Amino acid sequence: MGKRQLPPEEPAEIHEVMLRDALEERYLAYALSTIMHRALPDARDGLKPVHRRILYGMRLLRLDPGTPFKKSAKIVGDVMGSFHPHGDQAIYDAMVRLAQDFASRYPLVDGQGNFGNIDGDNPAAYRYTEARMTEVARLLLDGIDEDGVEFRANYDGQSKEPVVLPGGFPNLLANGAQGIAVGMATSIPPHNVAELCDAALHLIDKPEAKSKSLLKWVKGPDFPTGGIVIDSKESIAEAYTTGRGSFRTxxxxxxxxxxxxxxxxxxxxxxxxxxxxxxxxxxxxxxxxxxxxxxxxxxxxxxxxxxxxxxxxxxxxxxxxxxxxxxxxxxxxxxxSLNLNVLIKGKIPKVVGLAECLREWLDHLRDVLVRRSNYRKTQIENRLEILGGYLIAYLNIDKVIKIIRTEDEPKPALVKAFKLTEVQADAILNMRLRSLRKLEEFEIRTEDKNLRNELKGIKSLLGSEAEQWSKVGEQVRKVRDIFGPKTPLGKRRTQFADAPEHDLAAIEEAFVEREPVTVVISEKGWVRTLKGHVEDISGLAFKTDDKLDHAFFAETTSKLLLFATNGKFYSLDVAKLPGGRGHGEPIRMFIDLEQDAAIVSLFVNKGERKFLIASSEGQGFVVKEEDCVSNTRKGKQVLNVTMPNEACAIATVQGDTVAAIGTNHKMVLFPLEQVPEMARGRGVRLQKYSSAKLSDVAVFEFKAGLTWKDSAGREQSMSAKELSDWRGNRADAGRLAHGLPKSNKFLRGVE
CATH class of the missing domain: 3.30.1360.40 (Gyrase A; domain 2)
Structure with missing residues (x-):
């Protein structure tokens, strides 16, 4: 028997949508969800939705301060099932943080069991821990049963959850918040509640007060772990004014x-x-x-x-x-960091300053006060209506009893006989017999009088903005008294101080262990260090076609100065140079030396010397060593040269006479005082040439004579008498230097 063919399904209607439009729409929905319902706190109660739901869930479980603890698993399960369908671990992690006194300045959850520690150890699983609310959480929830805030349907529409808590505690700034949304983030450190309340009271008196004026009370953050903030008052003021900044703790x-x-x-x-x-x-x-x-x-x-x-x-x-x-x-x-990015009115993300942040909280307290007052007003009016019916019943008790006994439908009869309302008639019919005693009438009249007085006060409050702010001020003062500076929880923990000033060189030296080393550099610019002061380095191996250029003693804490043919000085830390194993590394790895530039000299920076530096065109000047120190990899331009002219010589200034020798083997000696001292420039002409270039310079004491090293490294010298024929003035061409090295180099180096 053949298979029965099913009728072909009609193809569903297909809509073509541009991929870009679809992505934009979906990503925007995700971004808005993250910003509004996950990452940013509400400026009014300072809570994110998960924290708000945890506290409301604990409220429904009647976990007030002083009541018995309940298992965290019970709390997490109820919150997840009724309000927050995003996973039990996310809820428990948020609840744990609210209970940690080293993470929250004023914990909202009182935990029993292992809730983690400052070492970073994880808390116990929620089946092992118990929790209840703290007094701070009670303040945040106070008035929620009196229509203090708006409610909305939960995720499945089965129950209601608060849009925001009444927030009788300045939680946003007191406990702070951290969060990363899409395209924006928030970072609010904790603060001292007593200081926030004092600033808020000033703001009630002077609503136009700026953030800077509130710093008289709010000195800065107050971290649960203490510490010392070392920022200046100016930078702290700037942070609170703009809502962005940071605190060095x-x-x-x-x-x-x-x-x-x-x-x-x-x-x-x-x-x-x-x-x-x-x-x-x-x-x-x-x-x-x-x-x-x-x-x-x-x-x-x-x-x-x-x-x-x-x-x-x-x-x-x-x-x-x-x-x-x-x-x-x-x-x-x-x-x-401080980034006061919060949700204004629960809808608009905005970076606010200290004053606006406190103003949002105070405005919310006033809104809650008005809502609670209206709720109480309605309650009183309903009760007064019922009490009015009771009094009519007492005054006409016999007639009321007769109507109830004889009428088939006593309610309409009572309404008609005494002109009662439906509510009053129901109240009379539901009265207990023992309430008919004479004493009860007196109590009802007393209650009626008290309620009318209270109603009068509420109407006065609702009709006067000044009275409302006065009431808010009383509420803020109560919070300040509960968490005052003399209480264990309210006492300021974080102190303020100026950062101590130390010698930068001493600080940098403190980072490196001081040991003797030998710095070795090859002709092709490969550098390395050997442990200790090594006298004999003849056995060192170098790369093919490379050999030793020179070596010198230093320490691991030393700074090196490199003078290059581009006229720049570069600074290097000996501690950062590679060790003696292998061939070292190219010196270009540590500085940004141009490809067409080469090393003129590398030496230890001692800080108090002067150098004579010169270019191949024979121009130069004297410069202080401190003016040669560079703070960046790019170096510091000191001698201005333009290709093909380049820096070619450097000598330590020790003496009164300059010796300049050219590639034409001519030398001239002239007084050092003829050379100017500069911090940067091209310099002045030291020796005149027709077709040659400057080869080397030296500075020496004329009376002591000139010393140099030959190609074999042996020291040679000429006395003052022998040098007299070469004496002249700066910019002279000079005379042939008989007896000097054919290399036209003094090989004296930086001393």
């Missing part, structure tokens, strides 16, 4: 004296969000790599409090300099 340390003059540095506070275990590992790693020559050892003696002990290499070490080297290389100094 350092660990807090003290020096503890030991026996026989020994001492150690003890670190008691580390920067916010720095994992202590990773910090100790980094210091130990730097010690092994010999990048902390002033530090002898590090050990972690922390219990509940942080206690990192740093031992110096010796008693002679400067503790401040040792700590400076640690601050520069480790997370003991951390830069914490």
């Amino acid at each position: 350092r660990a807090k340390w003290t020096q503890e004296e030991g026996a026989r003059g020994t001492w150690v540095v003890v670190i008691t506070e580390i920067p916010w969000l720095v994992q202590k275990s990773r910090l100790v590992e980094k210091i130990a790693e730097l010690l092994n790599e010999k990048k902390l020559p002033l530090v002898g050892d590090v050990r972690d003696e922390s219990a509940e409090d942080v206690r990192l002990v740093i031992e110096p290499k010796s008693r002679a070490v400067d503790p401040a300099l040792m700590m400076e080297s640690l601050f520069r290389l480790t997370e003991l100094e951390s830069k914490i």
